[in-house]
Amino acid sequence: MRGSQFAELVAFVAVAEHGNFTRAAAQLEIASATLSETIRSLEERLGVRLFNRTTRSVALTEAGERLLAELRPVLGGLDHAIEAVDAFRGTPAGKLRLLVSRQAATMMIVPLMPQFLREYPEIRLEIVADDADRDIVDAHFDAGVRLGERIERDMITMRLFDAYRMVAIAAPAYARAHQMPLVPNDLRAHDCIRQREDWDGAIHPWVFEKTGERIEIAVDGHFVINDTPSVLSAAVDGIGVAYLSEPMVLPHIADGRLVRVLEDWCTRRQGLFLYHPSRRQIPAPLQAFLDFMRKQRRPKIYPALPRPSPPRDGIPTAGDLTEAWPVSDAL
Secondary structure, eight states: OOHHHHHHHHHHHHHHHHTOHHHHHHHHTSOHHHHHHHHHHHHHHHTSOOEEEOSSOEEEOHHHHHHHHHHHHHHHHHHHHHHHHHTTOSSOOEEEEEEEOHHHIIIIIGGGHHHHHHHOTTEEEEEEEOOSOOOTTTTTOSEEEEEGGGSOTTSEEEEEEOOEEEEEEEOHHHHHHSOOOSSGGGGGGSOBEEEBOTTTSOBOOEEEEETTEEEEEOOOOSEEESOHHHHHHHHHTTSOBEEEEHHHHHHHHHTTSOEEESTTOBEEEOOEEEEEOOOSSOOHHHHHHHHHHHTSOOOOOOOOOOOOOOOOTTOOOGGGOSSOOOOOOOO
């Protein structure tokens, strides 16, 4: 098989798996026009149409489905053969693709990457920061980073951040101006800052637990956003009550920018994990990344906000409250 024929088959598989020429071209690092010409050349050489194309979609024909089924194990075998040879290299090399939740990418993974790339200069690293619920195998990622609750059970996992609590918080100004809730159901009378999750597009109820009791509250409010750090900023600015991870809000409680709401109620999250498929031979770049992350100290995941300025008239601080909310310990 000539090199050009092999390139045509790789291009065909990329388009078939992505169902989109633009995304497939991005994966292959070629122009979309070049990819279209490659597929056209393959179809002419085989004498069959492999894709049905419209202006909005790309779908495999019956012949295309048969070719894809035959090619997948062949190309997979080639990948395993190359990975086996890579094990004999003195220095890990090759491409490493990671799918990372946006907050973890910004606050945890990306800050460590200069050091990683200095230690492994022959690795080509690509990080896709995305909270969508994507399959890392189908999307050709080597590994991912996300909350433990959202990881498939057949994945191999490595903990990056400990389990933590979700807690309700508000700015002192908001707490001073409103009667604070005593039980979760009282939140129905409050302006709550809600988050639309990118991974499923939904606004989820807030879940609270206390001594075996579990309550789900569909809160309401005037502000919805799909970004966790922005929820924190909105809470600090006094827009309403927010429900965020305790490690994220503790520094802002300590400096008086936030106060706890519903002190006795919270829920627990499993924490952040790096995960990857189970494979007989882990690719050398991924193994290098796993080894590197194991050596890192558990990082803090809260963003740094500007230090508070002196209080202005009419803007109360935590000390102005008639009732104090104690700061709880992080897990």
